[in-house]
Amino acid sequence: MEIFRIENLMVKYGEKVALKNIDLIIQRGEIFALMGPSGAGKTTLLRILNLFEKPTDGCLVFEGKRLNGTHTEKLNARRKMSLLFQTPSVFNASVFENVAYGLKIRGADKDTIEEKVINALTIVGLEGNERQKARTLSGGEAQRMAFARAIVYDPDILLLDEPTSNLDPANVAKIEEIIMRIRSERGTTIVFATHNIRQVKRIADRVGILLNGELIEVNSKERIFAAPEDARTKAFVNGEMIY
Numbered sequence: 001m002e003i004f005r006i007e008n009l010m011v012k013y014g015e016k017v018a019l020k021n022i023d024l025i026i027q028r029g030e031i032f033a034l035m036g037p038s039g040a041g042k043t044t045l046l047r048i049l050n051l052f053e054k055p056t057d058g059c060l061v062f063e064g065k066r067l068n069g070t071h072t073e074k075l076n077a078r079r080k081m082s083l084l085f086q087t088p089s090v091f092n093a094s095v096f097e098n099v100a101y102g103l104k105i106r107g108a109d110k111d112t113i114e115e116k117v118i119n120a121l122t123i124v125g126l127e128g129n130e131r132q133k134a135r136t137l138s139g140g141e142a143q144r145m146a147f148a149r150a151i152v153y154d155p156d157i158l159l160l161d162e163p164t165s166n167l168d169p170a171n172v173a174k175i176e177e178i179i180m181r182i183r184s185e186r187g188t189t190i191v192f193a194t195h196n197i198r199q200v201k202r203i204a205d206r207v208g209i210l211l212n213g214e215l216i217e218v219n220s221k222e223r224i225f226a227a228p229e230d231a232r233t234k235a236f237v238n239g240e241m242i243y
């Protein structure tokens with residue numbers, strides 16, 4: 001069943017075209033990887049899905065409803081999603097406070113907050129670090145804390161912008177495990193941007209290849225790597241693309 005549908009979308013910043021001719025359907029419960037060179041438009045597309053960015057042209061259909069931009073509609077949709085930024089921000093407070101934030105703004109009570117924060121920290125392997133100042137976490141730990149913050153309110157959709165860049169292999173493996181676990185336990189729909197081809201092979205169901213703001217191919221992981229339809233996809237996944 002489809003959860004997102006993008007129709008003929010274009011995003012322009014002044015004269016600069018960041019995305020164009022985008023048609024894409026994301027299915028509920030799938031793990032969808034967005035790949036493409038730096039500047040191709042991956043982050044912009046995630047921001048469109050998250051309703052942070054308004055399309056210059058075209059539209060986004062979420063759960064069968066065309067989002068025409070009424071404030072309440074957007075807010076309700078956004079509450080079901082969580083976007084983990086490329087460079088996660090860390091508040092100058094404890095790990096617990098950092099993770100609790102999303103629940104507090106949703107008005108959760110104290111007991112629920114306590115329970116869900118501990119649960120999220122356990123999932124990312126940071127149980128016991130609640131009282132630590134978040135700013136003193138290592139890079140890998142900070143990334144896992146940001147992940148806990150993204151999943152703490154059980155979003156239906158998790159949008160991840162390069163969730164494992166700058167991590168060592170052990171932390172990469174942990175994050176990938178968490179992604180798989182969240183999807184199988186909660187049926188969460190996951191869309192992630194990455195430069196890591198092996199990661200896509202390990203965890204994605206389907207892949208979209210972005211090039212210069214255009215989605216040149218969307219296909220199953222198997223097809224993308226074994227029998228791509230577009231010659232540029234082949235060049236990209238084989239690391240032969242010059243950019």
Ligand SMILES: Nc1ncnc2c1ncn2[C@@H]1O[C@H](COP(=O)(O)OP(=O)(O)OP(=O)(O)O)[C@@H](O)[C@H]1O
Nearest residue numbers: 013016017018036037038039040041042043044045
């Ligand atoms: N707010 C903005 N104003 C102007 N240009 C922007 C803005 N946001 C993005 N762009 C441009 O749009 C293009 C796509 O950017 P985007 O961040 O989506 O790329 P990306 O695929 O995520 O790249 P990377 O892999 O480096 O993160 C880039 O050329 C970028 O400079």
Ligand SMILES: [Mg+2]
Nearest residue numbers: 042043086161
């Ligand atoms: Mg980006």
